[in-house]
Amino acid sequence: MIWRSIYKMAQNSLAEGVFAINKPYGMSSAQVIRDCQHHFNPSKLFAPLLAADRALREKEGRYQKQRRTHAKREINVKIGHGGTLDPLATGVLILGVGKGTKALHDFLGCxxxxxxxxxxxxxxxxxxxxxxxxxxxxxxxxxxxxxxxxxxxxxxxxxxxxxxxxxxxxxxxxxxxxxxxxxxxxxxxxxxxxxxxxxxxxxxxxxxxxxxxxxxxxxxxxxxxxxxxxxxxxxxxxxxxxxxxxxxxxxxxxxxxxxxxxxxxxxxxxxxxxxxxxxxxxxxxxxxxxxxxxxxxxxxxxxxxxxxxxxxxxxxxxxxxxxxxxxxxxxxxxxxxxxxxxxxxxxxxxxxxxxxxxxxxxxxxxxxxxxxxxxxxxxxxxxGEFVLGTDNCMEYSDLALGEEVWAPKIQKALDLWNNKDKAGKAQAVEPVVKKEEVKTEEVKAEEIKAEDDKTEKQPTPTPTPEQPTNEVNVEESASAKDGAKA
CATH class of the missing domain: 3.30.2350 (Pseudouridine synthase)
Structure with missing residues (x-):
């Protein structure tokens, strides 16, 4: 179907993730979201994301469409915040875009x-x-x-x-x-x-x-x-x-x-x-x-x-x-x-x-x-990890300067978030793999040394039903277990 092809094409370049913005004085956090949507909806940066949402809407049944209120029928860039700031306050307001909204609850307790x-x-x-x-x-x-x-x-x-x-x-x-x-x-x-x-x-x-x-x-x-x-x-x-x-x-x-x-x-x-x-x-x-x-x-x-x-x-x-x-x-x-x-x-x-x-x-x-x-x-x-004056926290005033100014900054912040997320998953696996590789090399060295010692001292005994077929393998297995515990 058409919606599937559109969704697959858009999915390859969706601008989604988490970034922060410097909330101005006297403004509510909800107003910051409305202002962002006002600039994001007609932008080229978030056009694929909106196209994907429209494609998913086409898949909905008639009953599901009728249940939507008039306000929710309008397709906007999906944005949420990770903790409000009082109007009197300024500073870091974390925003999630697209699938990034699912990660916002993690910032409520940071x-x-x-x-x-x-x-x-x-x-x-x-x-x-x-x-x-x-x-x-x-x-x-x-x-x-x-x-x-x-x-x-x-x-x-x-x-x-x-x-x-x-x-x-x-x-x-x-x-x-x-x-x-x-x-x-x-x-x-x-x-x-x-x-x-x-x-x-x-x-x-x-x-x-x-x-x-x-x-x-x-x-x-x-x-x-x-x-x-x-x-x-x-x-x-x-x-x-x-x-x-x-x-x-x-x-x-x-x-x-x-x-x-x-x-x-x-x-x-x-x-x-x-x-x-x-x-x-x-x-x-x-x-x-x-x-x-x-x-x-x-x-x-x-x-x-x-x-x-x-x-x-x-x-x-x-x-x-x-x-x-x-x-x-x-x-x-x-x-x-x-x-x-x-x-x-x-x-x-x-x-x-x-x-x-x-x-x-x-x-x-x-x-x-x-x-x-x-x-x-x-x-x-x-x-959390979002700090004023850094690449992952944009100035609110940049929105008024046009997409050519704010889009690269948001894209960079989203890339930092997405790359950090991928790096975090990779690091969770990488130490285990390296550890096993190192232990394997140590075990191999011990195996070779044990074989050489046994060869020099005595000939290999003939296996019997009551005796293990390979004493070296038994020792290797124990050594490997000890290494894993360490």
Missing amino acids: TKTYETVVVFGASTDTYDRVGKLIKKGDYSTITREQVEEALNSFRGKFQQMPPLYSALKMNGKPLYEYAREGKPIPREIETREVDVTELELTEWYEPGTHNHRWPTEEAEQAEKNVVKSVWQVAKNQQDGTTSTEEAATLIPEVVEKEVKALANHESNKRAAEERVDELVSEEPAGKKRKTETGAAEPMMSGALKDKKGKDKKQDKYAKNRGLDLAPPPPSPDTPFPWEGKGPPAAKIRMTVTSGFYVRSLCHDLGEKLGCGAMMAELVRSRQ
């Missing part, structure tokens, strides 16, 4: 290297500079030596508390609603074991020598009280002074007091509730809250509203819906939110296991120092 900038003196609800200001602390006495000493407790394996921004809403419901109804929160605050293999303070910024700053927007008092009560429960859990069962009942009781206080200020309460409702929750994968129409509402940690007040995450099919999800860094002429030189800051590099929250490290470091801290910048410089 080690990663991050570089982050921590600003001391304030804490936010999201643990980073795009959240709302919760509290400030005295940073006047913080030194580099104190920070380096505090970092010692974050090396190796320990239990890390995820960002409690997600705890402000559970199952799509603000915590104060549970308190108002007299119900406990639906689940406890869970920690996870993480492993920090490398942790180093690489740069220290004295007060007045950097442009990093706290957010200017402060949370309402209701939000502050909720956040602080949750933080206190989390701290008690980590210190072992509060059990998870006690935590499940303690939080609503603390928040309920705030609800009663807000009852005397009805106008402020309405504004506070609306602001809390705008918080984005982080829910487990596969469990998405449904809207009034029954459609699943897309959830994204850190999603922001545009200038018109429209929530970008609501419009599922909007063009470029994954852009401008984080406010731009402040310009140098923006007034600082403090008097005097302001707080110090530090750049920290770490190599960590999967599931590690960099923003939690920044927040916990500030709590340990007693002054508060938040994450201002985040770069993933390495994930």
Whole structure:
């Protein structure tokens, strides 16, 4: 059939495999995939891959074709990512193309290297500079030596508390609603074991020598009280002074007091509730809250509203819906939110296991120092074998320069991946073959020497039924077995 010939022809030159791209600031990982598809679909590099997919579609039956949704009927270059990056972060985003998507799950558990900038003196609800200001602390006495000493407790394996921004809403419901109804929160605050293999303070910024700053927007008092009560429960859990069962009942009781206080200020309460409702929750994968129409509402940690007040995450099919999800860094002429030189800051590099929250490290470091801290910048410089600035990690800006620029780079990265995969399989067999060859030569040398010795000393005995027919072969077999064990 025609589809078979097309598929065989295309299969010989398919551009498939794994490569990485430097994700820009403020962009979602899903938007990077959409942008790549926009450039890859009409390209010559991926034309054979699309031809192969079309040929396979021709093989499908009528029922199978009808089951496809309208969106899935369109043939695009198949792309997936091996672990998302927050809009605030930049750096290595691993992408799989074609059959390379099957290898992406291997990168979810690999080690990663991050570089982050921590600003001391304030804490936010999201643990980073795009959240709302919760509290400030005295940073006047913080030194580099104190920070380096505090970092010692974050090396190796320990239990890390995820960002409690997600705890402000559970199952799509603000915590104060549970308190108002007299119900406990639906689940406890869970920690996870993480492993920090490398942790180093690489740069220290004295007060007045950097442009990093706290957010200017402060949370309402209701939000502050909720956040602080949750933080206190989390701290008690980590210190072992509060059990998870006690935590499940303690939080609503603390928040309920705030609800009663807000009852005397009805106008402020309405504004506070609306602001809390705008918080984005982080829910487990596969469990998405449904809207009034029954459609699943897309959830994204850190999603922001545009200038018109429209929530970008609501419009599922909007063009470029994954852009401008984080406010731009402040310009140098923006007034600082403090008097005097302001707080110090530090750049920290770490190599960590999967599931590690960099923003939690920044927040916990500030709590340990007693002054508060938040994450201002985040770069993933390495994930597995993919490193920024190398041949297997392309710059996102190359896409806009045309296929003549990005195609050779992607092809080189895919070749590196495919050749590494083949070399890995060959190496797995090669040492065994060489080892057997060496042992065989040694055994042959021993055989020849044994035969010469026996020939010189005595004639070969006549074989009998009770005696082995060849003593040399018996010794050779034993020698060969010993060699194999070695």
